[in-house]
Structure formats: C-alpha cells, structure tokens
Amino acid sequence: MKDITSYTDLRAIYTDTLIDLGKSDERILVMEADLMSASGTKPFKEANPTRLINCGVAEANMVGVASGLSSQGFIPFVNTFGCFATRRAYDQFFLSANYARQNVKLVGTDPGVTATYNGGTHMPFCDAALTRVIPDLVVVEPGDGYSLHHLLKAVYEHKGSVYMRLQRKGNPIVHSKDTKFELGKGIVVQDGSDVTLIATGALMLSQAIEAAKELAKENIKAAVIDMHTIKPLDEELTLAYAKKTGAIVTCENAQMIGGLGGAVSEFLSGTAPTIVRRVGVQDLFGEVGQLDYLIDRFELTPEHIVQEAKKAISLK
Amino acid sequence: MDTQELKHLQNKAKEIRQLTIQEIGNLGLGHIGGSLSIVDILTLLYYKMMENIDPLDPRKEGRDKLVLSKGHAGPALYSVLADKGYFPKEWLMTLNQGGTNLPSHCDMNRTPGVDFTTGSLGQGSSAAAGIALAEKFKNSGATTYLIIGDGESQEGQIWEMGMFAAQYKLDNLITFMDYNKLQIDGTTSEVIDLEDIVQKWNGFGWFVQRVDGHDIEVLEEAVLKAKAQSEKPSIIICDTIKAKGFSPAQGLQSSHHMAFSKEVAQKALDDLLAE
Numbered sequence: 126m127k128d129i130t131s132y133t134d135l136r137a138i139y140t141d142t143l144i145d146l147g148k149s150d151e152r153i154l155v156m157e158a159d160l161m162s163a164s165g166t167k168p169f170k171e172a173n174p175t176r177l178i179n180c181g182v183a184e185a186n187m188v189g190v191a192s193g194l195s196s197q198g199f200i201p202f203v204n205t206f207g208c209f210a211t212r213r214a215y216d217q218f219f220l221s222a223n224y225a226r227q228n229v230k231l232v233g234t235d236p237g238v239t240a241t242y243n244g245g246t247h248m249p250f251c252d253a254a255l256t257r258v259i260p261d262l263v264v265v266e267p268g269d270g271y272s273l274h275h276l277l278k279a280v281y282e283h284k285g286s287v288y289m290r291l292q293r294k295g296n297p298i299v300h301s302k303d304t305k306f307e308l309g310k311g312i313v314v315q316d317g318s319d320v321t322l323i324a325t326g327a328l329m330l331s332q333a334i335e336a337a338k339e340l341a342k343e344n345i346k347a348a349v350i351d352m353h354t355i356k357p358l359d360e361e362l363t364l365a366y367a368k369k370t371g372a373i374v375t376c377e378n379a380q381m382i383g384g385l386g387g388a389v390s391e392f393l394s395g396t397a398p399t400i401v402r403r404v405g406v407q408d409l410f411g412e413v414g415q416l417d418y419l420i421d422r423f424e425l426t427p428e429h430i431v432q433e434a435k436k437a438i439s440l441k
Numbered sequence: 442m443d444t445q446e447l448k449h450l451q452n453k454a455k456e457i458r459q460l461t462i463q464e465i466g467n468l469g470l471g472h473i474g475g476s477l478s479i480v481d482i483l484t485l486l487y488y489k490m491m492e493n494i495d496p497l498d499p500r501k502e503g504r505d506k507l508v509l510s511k512g513h514a515g516p517a518l519y520s521v522l523a524d525k526g527y528f529p530k531e532w533l534m535t536l537n538q539g540g541t542n543l544p545s546h547c548d549m550n551r552t553p554g555v556d557f558t559t560g561s562l563g564q565g566s567s568a569a570a571g572i573a574l575a576e577k578f579k580n581s582g583a584t585t586y587l588i589i590g591d592g593e594s595q596e597g598q599i600w601e602m603g604m605f606a607a608q609y610k611l612d613n614l615i616t617f618m619d620y621n622k623l624q625i626d627g628t629t630s631e632v633i634d635l636e637d638i639v640q641k642w643n644g645f646g647w648f649v650q651r652v653d654g655h656d657i658e659v660l661e662e663a664v665l666k667a668k669a670q671s672e673k674p675s676i677i678i679c680d681t682i683k684a685k686g687f688s689p690a691q692g693l694q695s696s697h698h699m700a701f702s703k704e705v706a707q708k709a710l711d712d713l714l715a716e
C-alpha cells in the first residue's frame with residue numbers, strides 16, 4: 126500500500142486496505158448495492174473479479190445475503206450510504222447479522238453532513254444511535270487515514286459484526302505512523318487539564334483539534350480524545366479524563382441523541398457524574414447544501430465546540 | 442393528438458431539457474442522466490394529461506398527482522413546475538444550495554407542486570399506492586401517476602407495492618418505468634437484470650404496455666389505454682435513453698451523476714437547439 130499521507134480520499138485507503146487483506150484471505154468479500162462507484166471499491170473488483178458482489182439497488186437483500194455468506198465462513202464487507210445501510214436494512218442487520226451472531230462488516234458511507242448535495246433523504250444523522258443499541262455490535266468511526274487503515278484491519282480480525290461510519294472524501298491526518306489503534310480504546314490526541322473534548326469521526330476530530338487551539342489562545346487547556354469506537358465505549362479513558370478535567374464536550378457528526386454524547390453521558394451519570402456538553406445535530410432532519418453551509422447550519426463548527434467547552438467549565 | 446399539438450409538446454420538452462441543463466449546469470454537477478430521460482413523460486403529464494392541477498393552488502383537492510419515486514430526477518420536475526408557474530424560474534439556479542427550496546431529491550414540504558417526498562429508492566412507489574387508495578376512498582376520480590427507475594426496480598419494495606396495488610385493484614394508479622437500462626454501476630443487465638420485465642409485471646396482475654418513452658404521441662395513447670382499464674393497475678415500460686438530449690453524455694453510464702463545466706453545458710445547449 127502507498128503511504129497513508131499520500132491519499133487524497135479515505136475511500137481509497139479503505140479499498141486498498143481491503144485489497145491487501147484480501148490477498149491473504151479469500152474469505153473476504155465486498156458487497157455493493159449499486160454504489161460501487163461512490164464507495165470506490167472498483168479496484169477490489171479488478172483485483173478479485175468474483176469477490177465483489179453487486180446486489181443492485183436492494184440493500185435489505187444485500188445485508189441478508191451477507192449474513193448467509195457469513196454463516197458459511199465468508200467475511201463480507203458491505204457498503205452503501207450510511208442512511209440506507211442502517212435505516213433501509215436495519216431489521217436484516219439486527220436479526221440476520223447480529224441476533225444470529227454472524228460476522229457482517231457493514232460500512233455506512235457519507236456520515237452526517239458529509240452527504241452534502243444528496244440532501245436530507247440521504248443524510249445519516251441517526252445511524253450511530255441506531256447501531257449502538259444492537260447488543261455486542263462494535264460501532265466505529267475512524268478519525269483519519271491512519272485510523273481507517275488500522276481499524277479496518279482490526280474490524281477484519283474481530284469476530285462478530287461491526288458497523289463502520291466512513292467519510293469517503295478527504296484524508297485529514299491527525300495520527301502518525303506509530304499510533305497504536307485498538308477497537309474500544311480511545312486515543313489521547315493531546316493532553317489538557319481544564320476540559321476534555323471527546324470526538325469521533327474525521328470531520329469532528331479535526332473540528333475538536335481546531336477548537337482546542339482556539340481555547341489555548343485563552344489559556345484554556347483542552348484535552349482531545351479520538352473516540353473512534355463508539356461502542357464499546359472506552360470507559361476507563363472516559364472516567365480518567367472525567368476525573369482529571371471535570372468537564373467534557375462530546376463532538377459528533379450525528380444526531381446527538383443516542384450517539385457518542387449519549388454513550389458518554391450514560392456511562393458517566395452512573396459512575397462519576399460530570400458535566401457533559403454535547404456538540405452534534407440537535408434532533409433535526411438533514412438538508413441539502415455545501416459542506417461548509419451544513420457544518421454551520423447544524424452547529425458543528427470549532428466555535429460551537431469552544432462555546433460548549435466554556436459552558437462546561439463554567440458549570441463545574 | 443394532432444400534429445400541431447404534438448409539435449407544441451415536443452418543443453415544450455426541449456425547453457424543459459434546456460432548463461434542466463441550465464439548472465444543473467449552474468451548480469456544476471448533478472443527476473443529469475435520470476433527469477433528462479423522463480422529460481417527455483413529464484411533459485405529456487403536466488402539459489396534457491394531468492387534470493385539476495393549478496400552479497396557484499398546488500395542493501388543490503381532487504387533483505391528479507405525480508410521485509417521482511426516482512427522486513434524484515427532481516431537477517427535471519423542478520423545471521416543469523417552474524415553467525408552469527408553481528414558483529419563479531430563478532429558483533432553478535438555487536438547486537442544492539444551502540437554504541434552497543429545490544433539494545436534489547423531491548421534497549413535498551419545500552417545493553410547491555411536489556406531491557410526495559422521495560429519494561430513498563422504492564419508497565415513492567408505496568406512497569403512490571397509498572395516495573391512489575386514498576383517492577378511491579374519497580371517490581375523487583383522480584389519477585395517481587408514478588415514475589420509477591429501472592435500477593430502482595431492484596428494490597423489493599417495488600414488488601411489494603406491485604402485489605398490493607393489484608390486490609386493491611388500483612386502476613387509478615398509472616406507473617411509468619424509465620427503462621434507460623442504466624444504473625450507477627453499469628447496465629441493469631450487468632448489475633441485476635430485470636428481464637423479462639413485461640412478463641414480471643403481467644405476473645403481478647398489472648396491465649402492462651411497453652413503448653418508446655421519448656415518443657410523446659405513443660406515450661399519450663398508452664396513458665389513455667391505461668386510464669380505460671378497470672380493476673388493474675397499469676405500468677408503462679418506457680424504453681428511454683439516459684441523459685437524452687445532453688450531447689456530452691447521452692446514453693452513457695457516467696451521466697448518472699456527473700460534474701460538467703459551464704462550457705460543456707453551453708455546448709450541450711447549442712447541440713440541443715440544433716437538433
């Protein structure tokens with residue numbers, strides 16, 4: 126594989142990593158529902174013509190077929206837009222993939238506002254919340270190219286179903302070659318003592334880092350954590366930083382109800398009640414527009430994070 | 442249809458194609474292919490067949506309705522609605538921009554004249570069946586038109602609706618399948634083949650016709666025959682060309698959702714007018 130920093134889009138890292146894994150493991154299959162061109166998995170098909178299964182525009186069937194393939198030992202990586210991956214095939218993913226204890230890796234692309242021009246019908250705000258309530262499911266959202274590459278390997282090695290939120294475009298680099306990635310283990314991107322910004326996903330991790338810079342200008346020391354695994358939540362790290370900073374802001378490109386903010390709040394309220402402010406989509410439907418417009422419209426900017434951080438600190 | 446009327450409708454279709462190319466061209470990218478393949482169907486419906494529709498009263502009781510289940514073709518419908526005066530033509534230049542009333546996929550709560558919200562393929566078909574059933578309850582005599590894609594027809598929901606509409610004898614439901622033989626990842630026959638599509642719908646108990654989806658005269662005859670049916674829902678399988686009238690990508694898979702420059706748009710408009 127090429128050097129991670131040389132990629133312009135995360136989706137290419139996704140495909141190249143699968144091609145790599147697929148070389149030594151023929152059980153790996155890629156499944157698509159007429160969005161191969163969007164997911165960017167065509168090179169996998171070129172490398173393995175029979176192992177990319179295009180199901181046509183039929184997501185529910187795709188997830189059901191993936192479950193059957195899994196029961197026979199295959200490891201299907203199933204791709205479609207996050208909205209359809211979850212909402213459209215939820216019962217199939219819930220029952221055939223998870224309740225039946227299968228090994229289906231469902232990948233929902235274009236999370237949250239990154240669905241931009243596809244608009245409200247295509248804007249997955251609720252996929253994190255929907256998947257987080259499925260018992261034993263692992264829910265991940267990589268924060269950069271390195272994270273995607275290494276977590277995808279971990280997802281492959283994990284025995285059981287996974288839901289991955291995958292931003293297709295851009296390749297922000299936050300981590301380095303030497304960063305260790307493990308499912309269920311958050312990563313401290315920078316340390317701080319006044320407030321902790323817990324972010325998930327490429328968009329919001331970058332926003333949180335920006336926000337921390339802004340806060341630093343006002344002499345507020347913010348810790349930033351990449352919580353790439355929303356489920357299972359890294360409780361140990363969350364607890365440690367709740368105690369250390371006494372104020373938390375969660376940052377997610379998703380409906381704030383039931384997602385990362387929900388997970389952190391649920392955990393802390395029963396262990397170490399701490400002020401948790403949540404940055405995320407506030408119980409709204411998506412809408413169409415450019416990324417910048419939507420980030421602003423749904424209050425996902427560094428400024429909003431800064432504002433919430435100050436509020437959290439003031440409520441300590 | 443007399444030749445004068447036919448000519449008029451054909452010209453109208455050309456204008457709608459022009460508007461749609463300008464609308465998407467102004468943004469620089471969009472679903473040009475699937476929008477242009479249904480322009481002749483839309484033109485026939487909105488300028489000839491649909492009854493009781495009123496741009497000044499978009500939600501008029503008892504009007505005929507259209508559900509564009511392949512909601513990504515919204516830009517073509519917006520061109521028609523703007524041309525008919527449901528909203529100002531300037532709105533077309535706001536397509537997909539933040540705060541617009543014209544989102545990429547049809548939204549009944551944002552766009553005057555849009556009868557149902559669509560975008561998740563398959564869903565519009567059931568909504569249309571629900572509307573048709575409601576018209577039966579209301580005894581309105583109104584017709585519900587539905588446009589589905591060929592790729593879209595791979596969704597199980599289309600076929601669930603198919604059985605439902607036959608069971609409930611929705612003869613007031615007239616469906617067009619835009620058979621442009623292309624979806625995003627290839628031809629429909631490469632991805633998941635639909636054939637024998639006529640026999641499939643026949644087997645579902647529908648009244649099936651297959652026509653040239655760009656021949657307005659033939660389309661009209663098919664709609665009239667469909668309207669004359671009693672008890673059976675109708676489907677008109679329309680053989681079409683994706684991106685019809687858009688010279689840079691007519692008939693190409695790449696036309697599904699493509700980016701193109703202002704110059705390419707201008708060239709396409711020139712070619713269209715020269716046709």
Ligand SMILES: Cc1ncc(C[n+]2csc(CCOP(=O)(O)OP(=O)(O)O)c2C)c(N)n1
Nearest residue numbers: 159475560561562590591592593623624625
């Ligand atoms: C449920 C669902 N799955 C996937 C998509 C993404 N998508 C939009 S258009 C399209 C292809 C549709 O093909 P077709 O119906 O043939 O459209 P047309 O050729 O008329 O543009 C797909 C997969 C969607 N909008 N809804």
Ligand SMILES: [Mg+2]
Nearest residue numbers: 591592623624
């Ligand atoms: Mg098609």
